[in-house]
Amino acid sequence: MRTLKFLLRKEFKQIFRDKGLLPLIFIMPMIQLLVMPLAANFDVKNVNVAIVDHDHSTYTQQLVNKIGASGYFRIANYSDSYKEALHLVEHEKADIILEIPQNFERNLIRENNQKVFLAADAINGVKGSIGSAYLTTVLTDFNSDVRLKWVQPQRLGAVSTIGIDYSNWFNPLMDYHKFMVPAILALLVTMVGGFVAALNIVREKEIGTIEQINVTPIKKWEFILGKMIPFWLIGIFDFTLGLLIARFVYGIIPVGSIATLYLFVSVYMIALLGFGLLVSTYSSNQLQAMFVAFFFMMIFILMSGLFSPVENMPQWAKVISNLTPVTHFVEVMRMIVLKGSTFANIKKQFFIEIIFAVVLNSWAIWNYRKTS
């Protein structure tokens, strides 16, 4: 235990003297949390619509106004040439083309039936598909307006429609900040903890001080624990700072218990640092450790359900996703912060993290060789 005291004292002195490490630990995560949630927004807005109008009637005017007033679209162009509109799509000035045929108004009133043509640029898949879905909604809406005005009530009675009322639980306004901030907080704790730990032991290898450590009677677990405790504290500190930013900048107050949240983060940090130290024990220099850690971090982050739901992944990807500690952490963050899940609800994830923590750390201690 006395050995551990000296190790910790040394480790803390070195961390606070490392001018390169301090901003990485304390400033970078804050900037990320302040900038990323603003950018990572899946709301599709500002869809550029090019309207090709061959009719030029009062109705087309009303339709165009309605589209413009919906708040999601910008009328990029209004013309009667499809070619011109396509040209705009090719130059990425428009995302969707709405073509209104000739005699639109006449056919709609006389024959009760008229088709319009909608073409979406699918290069940006999300904008294309969600944009055309929105536009369809606007058209449906327009459709029922027309019906109300022109179609005879007795004839309308023959058609029954089902109306839908929505309710979004746990995030009533579908505010993406609420959804993304807890996940990004999870992400940055992961980035800081993982990289800093991965670079640490290997740094001692690179400058040669590890030889001097290995020739002392120090125990392997003491050495690993001496490396882990400081970074664990830094992780918890960053997490706290992140919660404060979430509270005061984004107004997000965890619905669930803060104690449960910290309990989970504590175990998660041990698992994550175990991963970092493991990478460190396998690498022979910092560059190598950085690339290996980066490779795994990318997989962890992209497959964690942070940006795309795990449920949408193919079966094999789900398996990989569940084999990363980050996935369960992101899930639990959202559950506790947004939904107010209790410990009973997250028990499964909690035990999975304990398994990660035990396996990764035992592996790191085993793989750290004082005698090679």
Add this chain to the structure above:
Amino acid sequence: MEEKAIICKDLTKQFGDFVAVNKISFEVDSGEIFGFLGANGAGKTTAMRMLCGLSFPSSGEATVAGFNVFNQQEKIKRNIGYMSQKFSLYENLSILENIEFFGGIYGLSDRQLKEKGEELVNTLRLQKEAKKMVGELPLGWKQKLAFSVAIIHKPKIVFLDEPTGGVDPITRRQFWDLIYKAADDGITVFVTTHYMDEAEYCNRISIMVDGRIDALDTPTNLKKQFSAETMNDVFYELARGAKRSDN
């Protein structure tokens, strides 16, 4: 004090097809200053790392301070000090902090640490620099400090791997004064060097060529044996036959 500090019999280290250390046998008496010479790549460092418990031998036998190098490495580590070729104190800790850290993990008490710290700083005349980061010191001072830290816990044996490489003659002289002082205190010194004048300071020396020990005796006897004027000539005589070299 008549027991042997190091007993080594047919100790071998093989990396694949390459035999870095080839069946070396020797004994080092307690309190002796034992010079371990050889050209670059002769296998000195590899042999020393095995004796320090940093590397597993491939075959042979050896005991250091009475403990087996195959399975009692951690016990060996309690009884030795080691100063590697590469400076390996923490450059971003001060002199006193390094002393405290290494003394601490060898189990010195707070009082001992304080006394040792003061004593060391005084002997090395580093009073003014005590709070400076080690990285800012000139090489010669760093080496003297590294040696003092290596023997801070009064080990039975201290291993020094080219301790005076790149150091000026005056500092080298002072360094050897420190070595003599340690030997007077009963510490066995096992030292590698490329400087033949330093070889003369040793009680006995061995010369390694291509992983083998080709000569082992006191400097005087070796010169007689090879009918050479100086240790330099002895070294040339032996090393000329070497097949391995740096390049």
